[in-house]
Amino acid sequence: MTSDASSGRRSTIHEVARAAGVSHQTVSRYLRGLGPFRPQTIEQVEAAIEELNYRPNTIARSMRTRRTGVLSVVLPSPVEQMPTPMLAAAGEVAHREGFLMEIAVVEGSPQERAARARELMDSGRVEGVLSLSGLPGLEESPRSATTAALAVLGQYDDRLRGIGPLADASLVAEIVRRLAAMGHRRFLHVQGPQEWASAAARRQIFEETIAADGLESHGVVGGAWSPETGHAAIMELAEDSGVTAVVAANDYVAFGVMRAAHERGWRIPEDLSVVGWDDLGVSRYAVPALSTVAADRAGQGRFAMERLIALVREQDPPTVMPEMNTLLLRESVGPAPRR
Amino acid sequence: MTSDASSGRRSTIHEVARAAGVSHQTVSRYLRGLGPFRPQTIEQVEAAIEELNYRPNTIARSMRTRRTGVLSVVLPSPVEQMPTPMLAAAGEVAHREGFLMEIAVVEGSPQERAARARELMDSGRVEGVLSLSGLPGLEESPRSATTAALAVLGQYDDRLRGIGPLADASLVAEIVRRLAAMGHRRFLHVQGPQEWASAAARRQIFEETIAADGLESHGVVGGAWSPETGHAAIMELAEDSGVTAVVAANDYVAFGVMRAAHERGWRIPEDLSVVGWDDLGVSRYAVPALSTVAADRAGQGRFAMERLIALVREQDPPTVMPEMNTLLLRESVGPAPRR
DNA sequence: ATCGGTCATGTGATCGGTCACACATGCTCG
DNA sequence: CGAGCATGTGTGACCGATCACATGACCGAT
Structure with a gap:
């Protein structure tokens, strides 16, 4: 903006001090807002900073502090x-x-x-x-x-x-039970990559709930967060698999599931119910609107x-976060079809 | 892992040097992989680093270099x-x-x-x-x-x-012309936030093309990147607006457009053609699959x-990036409906 | 007149590395 | 046999801030 000092080198606190006719320490104190100053000192320092276009070097500061x-x-x-x-x-x-x-x-x-x-x-x-x-x-x-x-x-x-809280998958149990209450008996889980805690937890809760409630699992397939995964899972399904409900690892996967169902001529939710996870911005705008879990990522x-x-800061960490997942049942789930 | 030095302070290059019986400079050189060393020197330095659990302080290094x-x-x-x-x-x-x-x-x-x-x-x-x-x-x-x-x-x-290249919107012209070739005459543009160069450019090309080719614009609405924007744009459309094709600012917006069309009972693409921008991962899995521009973000x-x-590095910057946008026409576009 | 205290500022060490340069050793070659 | 060179290593300054402490001026109280 103004005259850019003399050379290409950036100016230091010492140069500012010299230009202002004070010591480097005074400039340092000024920059940190410490101690009282004579009005004249403030003026001189500010003028020098402006003239030299001075900016503190964060690296040097960090080194000391x-x-x-x-x-x-x-x-x-x-x-x-x-x-x-x-x-x-x-x-x-x-x-x-x-x-x-x-x-x-x-x-x-x-x-x-x-x-x-x-x-x-x-x-x-x-x-x-x-x-x-x-x-x-x-x-x-x-x-x-x-x-x-x-x-x-x-x-x-x-x-x-x-x-x-990321890995809290307890709502998977709720999902399965809600679907069971609508008459669904045979489920498919399209899982995410198992290195992810959240993916592993969702799969585990899925299997536990199926077992605990005496339901049937057609199996667990997949292993990635992508729509392709969901698409492939459905395309590979036998016509007579008996699966009426799919629990997808997340919404991306669920999109693939819905698309594949469409391609096979299966209606959602009349023939197949689908639930995802994450509530992507576009999920409620899908046709049909995708059921999912809003995870309060924020x-x-x-x-x-x-x-x-x-x-x-070596203070007490905050207490355990309360449950913040919300199950959102939208158009993609419905009563199980009659056999 | 091993004995963690004596105190809580982290060890420095000087301490390593003393422990290894060499000068700090030798350690510094070792760390930077400079100059040849006697095998014994290497051994001693490595042992000292291991013993003191030494890690270089990047801040101090940066300050000098x-x-x-x-x-x-x-x-x-x-x-x-x-x-x-x-x-x-x-x-x-x-x-x-x-x-x-x-x-x-x-x-x-x-x-x-x-x-x-x-x-x-x-x-x-x-x-x-x-x-x-x-x-x-x-x-x-x-x-x-x-x-x-x-x-x-x-x-x-x-x-x-x-x-x-982000702001290159030239394909908008192509989109409009392809739609016109399918019989579309009256267009709607749902724009993005105009502070964004890309959004502004898309809008501008849209309007220029409409004018140049003697087509009709029903107008430009919207102003955000969200599905809500697209949804609202369609819900506010008069039944007899005559719009048969929507150019959305991006795929998020397009999702909202498609959903709103569905809610109004308009079929896509029979009644309304929709094109987005960005080729989101889920876009080709939408029903109908969303037409869009793959922008090669990578x-x-x-x-x-x-x-x-x-x-x-003060080298020559790379030459101007070649055109890398690709228009993907999928199920969401089709011939204009007969009046 | 001296003392203690506040105000405002200055001096020099320090953070942990790298840089520039000096130096010691051993080898080759004229 | 000493100059010249490569090899391997050490010494001290330096990067640009902050920190700890010292200092000088001014004030009122003893």
Whole structure:
């Protein structure tokens, strides 16, 4: 904007101090808003900053203070289905608390991801790391002098109980029972990738509920979050399979299921009922409108970020998040067809 | 893992050097893989690193080298429809070139976003900034000593010519002409938010083509990227509007359009043809399958990131990206109904 | 006249690395 | 046999901030 100092080098606090005729420490204090100043001093410092177009070097500051104000969310690599509402909410919380949230996309296997996350924690670049997927070998930790804090959402423990709300699949039981109440007896589950806590939990609850309630499972197929998965699952189904209800891993999968049913000439919900998970923005606009679970991703994002920030500050983490999933039954479910 | 040094402080290169019986410089060289070493030296240094559980402090390194290896993508705040395939591809390029890509979600008006981006560029924390939206007052720049490089994708210039491939809307003309060839005469455009270069460009080309080809526009409505927008646009349409073809701003909007048509009892494509933009993963699985433009987001992401990296390295930026949009006509378009 | 306290500012060390350069050793070659 | 060179390593300055502590001016109280 104004004269851009003399050379291409960026100016430092010392140069500002010299230009203002004060000590570097005075400038530093000014920048941090500390201590009272003589009006004249303020004026001179401000003029010098303006003239030299000075901006503090965050790196240098971080080196001394060991604070960076940056929290990092690490995401597994197939980033296509990034949980954006969650990230948006998490970012909002971070912003409110004075942090900058960055998203780091990390490639590779769970082991490689864990190594990269570890590296990030040790680099000094961030004060906290939030992982949305499990990181084998790393455990949640408060911030220490040696590393950044770590919060993990959606991780499973040894008994496959998700500790994060992400993995809470209890509503799958509700789905199955509601469908059973409408007369459905034979179910198909199209599962997601089993490395994901949430996918594994949904499958587990599905099978448990089928068994507990004396219903029939035609089986579990699939293994990805994509529409293709759902499409293939239905196309491979025998004409006389007897399946009248499909529990899909998520809405993407459910879209594929609905499309395949259409292609086979099966009406939804008259011939087949379908339920997804996630309540994508377009799901209620599908024809027929897709039944799903609204997972309050925003709430989960807030929760996760608040938890991380508490760990960073070595405060008490927030209490366990209440159940926040909501089952939305729309046009894609109906009474089971008569045999 | 092993003994965690003595205290809570993290160990430094000097401590490693002392433990290994070499100079700090030798350790530094070892870490950077420079120069040859005596086998014994390597052994001692590795043992010391292992024993002290040493990790280099990236901040301290960056301070001296002025390199951070971090490129930042700044996204506007309503992050719900984050262009994930683009980000994924961009991240891949960054990774391949030895950079870490972070995504910074920035809140506020375009002006505020520009200010935050500026701050990020001046902080020294990142070497380059890639903005997916326009930043008023900031222009693309190579990396200088004073700030990070900036690349802007989808920005418009004074004459509303998008400089980024994102804003290339030329296929809108093709869409309109293909529909006209099927007998459509009266069109509706449901536009996106006009602050977005891409939305503005699509609208402009729509209107230009209508005028140039002597067709009729029922008007332009809407102004957001959401299904609600498309839904409302159709619900408000008079029964005798004469509109037989809708050009929607993107697939989200198109989903809303299709749903509303269904609710009004209009068949697609027999009564109404609909075209979206973006080719969402679920679009080809919709019933009827949604016609759209596959924008090769991944290609755009790669292009943008390569451009940024070239700016950072002060090399020649890649040549202008070739046309990469593809029109996909699916079930949602058909011949115009007879009056 | 001296003392203690507040106000406003200055001095030098420090964070943990890299950079520039010096230096010691052993080998080859004229 | 010493110059020249490659090999391997060490010394101290430096990046740009903050931190800990010192200092000088001014004030009212003893």
